[in-house]
Amino acid sequence: MILETQNLSKFFGGLRAVDDVSLSFEEESITAIIGPNGAGKTTFINLCTGLLKPNTGKIIFNGEDITHLPPHKRVLMGISRTFQISNIFPGLTVAQNIRIPLLSRGDKALSELEELMKVFEFEDIKDALASEISHGDQRLLEMAMAIATKPRILFLDEPTAGVNPAEKHRILEIVMRLKETEKLTIVIVEHDMDVVFKMAERIVVMNRGRILADGTPEEIKDDKAVREVYLKGVEI
C-alpha cells in the first residue's frame, strides 16, 4: 500500500465536503473516483496533496504520517497531481514548462526532457507557446509537468474535461502507458463512464463526502445504491 487515509474529514462551515473517508491505494494500481458534482472528489485530492488541511483524520504515505506536510514537501516525496482546470505557464513554450519541474529535481533531471517529449508526443510542438497548443495538449502538458517531478502516486482531476473525443482517447492512452513505464499508482477523477469502466481496476463512488461503494468495475456496475445516486440511466 502506498497511500492511505484514515477517517479523513474536511468541513466547510456546516458542510461535510469529505466525511470520515478511509481509503488505501495499492502500488501500481489505477483507481477511479466517481460521483455527482459536489461529492467531495476534488476536496479529497486536495487533502491528499496538501492543498487543504483536514479537520479530522490522517494521511499515511509509504508508512509515514504526512497529514501536516505542505504540498511542496509531498511533491518531493512522490505525490503529484493535475488540476481540474489546467495549471500551466501560458507564456512559456511546451519545453520551457516541463523544464521547471525537472529543474526542481536538479540539473541532472534535465536529461529526461527528451524522453518526456517522446512519451507525450510533444516533439512537433515543443517550441510552441503553451497558450497556443490545443486544449487536449494543454491537459497533457500539465500531466507531463506532474510526471517530471517523478511521482510514485499521481492524482488526475478530470484530465479529459472539455477535451474533444479524439484527444480524450489520446490522453487516456498516454495515462495507461505511463502507469506501465513509470510504475505509477494512479487515482483518477473522471466523468466519462465508458472510460472509467474500461481503465480502472477499482472504482470508488463518493456521494455527499462519503464512500458509497468501493469495488471492481463489475461490482460497481451491479451496485444498487450506486445506480440509484449516480448511474441512473447510464448504459455500461
Ligand SMILES: Nc1ncnc2c1ncn2[C@@H]1O[C@H](COP(=O)(O)OP(=O)(O)O)[C@@H](O)[C@H]1O
Ligand atoms: N474552498 C471551499 N469553500 C467552501 N466550500 C467548498 C470549497 N471547496 C469545495 N467546497 C464544497 O464542498 C463540496 C465538495 O466539493 P468538491 O470536492 O469540489 O466536489 P467534486 O469535486 O466531487 O465535484 C461542494 O459542496 C463544494 O461546494
Ligand SMILES: [Mg+2]
Ligand atoms: Mg471536482
